[in-house]
Amino acid sequence: MILRRVCFSSNTLVRFPRHGVITLFHLHSLSRSSTYPNSKYIPSYHSELEQLLSEKCKVGFDKLEDALVVFDKMLGMRPLLNVVKFNQLLAALVKTKDYSVALSLYRRMCILGIPVSVITLTTVINCCCHLKQVDYGFALLAAIFKRGFFADVVTYTTLVRGLISQDRFLEAEILFKNLLKENEVKPDAAIFTTIIDGLCKTGNTSQAIMLLRYMERKGCMPSVVTYNIVIDSLSKDRLVDDALGLLAEMSDKGVQPNVVTYSSLIHGLCNLNRWDDIIQLFRDMDRHKVSPDKHTYSILVDAHVRDGKVKEAEELIELMIRRGQPPDVVTYNSLMDGYCLRGELDKALAVLRTMTSKRILPDTHTYSIMINGYCKKLEVDRAIHILEEMPLKGLEPSVETYNTILDGLFRTYRLDEAHKFYKKMLNLGVKLNIVTRGIFLHGLCWNGLVVEAMSEFHKMESCGLVHHTRIYNILIHGLFKDGKVDEARNLFNNLLLKGLQPSVISYTIMIHGFCRVGLLDEAYKILWEMEENNCLPNEVTYNTLIHGCFKNKMYDGGCVLIDEMCAHGFKVDAFTTSMLSDMLQSKEQDPGLLALQKKFKPLVHQ
């Protein structure tokens, strides 16, 4: 009952915003047969039309106009077609992602008094959710009650999904818990899976696993989709062994893994460069008769590119073509990105030409990769030129595209232009994200404007825009670089007070900051603090502290740390090696130093 109240408290008037570009006027003109001569192929008989609809609701219409012509025909048929047929037509529009058109047709159905069912309304709610209008979805839920229907588990799953897709996970969780508590619906695998997905997407994989166990206890069998979501999340968290454990569990429980399962695992293994395991998984796939698809190959292409193996990536693309899984824009984007990362812009341009010759249209991301390539080479003007060309090609630059240029301007010390560009982004209505703000604050620090950066940060903070560890890292680093040790220390404490979790990078920045001003005690304290907070130091952390020790002539401490990091399987970096070598050549007559010189001789001469 609580739910009902909640639902009715939202706007019960079912009104739609002007979604998309299709208006009723367009629909009328589009559906006239004379406009589309092809419409003569649209059947006029009930049986043929019904056959067509049950086919198209699975795959969607090839052309939007065909759907509109069919709809118009359906309206004219007497006796009036069953609601199922109208639902199928709407389903076909959902398949082709023509959500706003589906909404317009639903409105026409209402105006003409065509009967609808809870399935019609659920389909329309789904369209609202895809258009990021979940509140209209709730208004439609009210419409369901008003018509005397009962919303079922599918309706609620759709709404839960809608909330999650608008980053309203807490509301989604409340809705879900209320549904369970009130026994409003019998939960199925899909609704559990949707919440599990929400947990994974908000970084709570362990809670997601707990919910997976809970659904099992409640007698609701996790589906292959449920497992895939958790496996994917674990793989992204670099916990691939746990993910592989779930793969084994799936097989034990008779849930057949599919190509998505394997692709997620392969992706996770690629991130860890575990090539042997990847080969093993491919064998496994073959044994289970699961064929790799375009995604699987694209992941591999991307992994090769990131590993610097561009030649192998090219060969894989050839293999894809031979196996009838032709590469698409995403695959080629990976390859282009590989060349851009190596600074081989001419080769990236050659890939672009290949794409064009194969009639694969470059997308926003393709151009963003090129822009990123030029910015990394500090050729920002060429990057801006590409940005200006994008609208001419019918492509709208994304916030990431703008971010890349903004970063480029700051890094080339074009401060005025960077400020103007940032303002331009705001004026254009670009939805700035945490990365934009990070680039802006980093850019100010980079150009020595730490005070301005801090003032901007406080303004952003008061609007709740910078609640992110990475933002604190940028500023702490900037403050230390500017010699503002106390302010840096305060900001780090603030990070904790705000309930944020320092990352290994945060700690390393603190260690680096303290070392450069000779506050070794404080640097060590940070290392202990990390351990207390279960944050493992990485190779950079150790090397940073070792540099600090050597620079401050604390050879013993530095050497103990070298032993410790080697025991953890980390390697000393080039800078540490050069410091060791300086130490070996040191003429100081300290007996401790002599002992160390003897010990480390082999390490340096490796």
Place this chain on the structure above:
DNA sequence: TCGCCAGCGG
């Protein structure tokens, strides 16, 4: 005989 849940990109 219709509606809900998954994997690739700076």
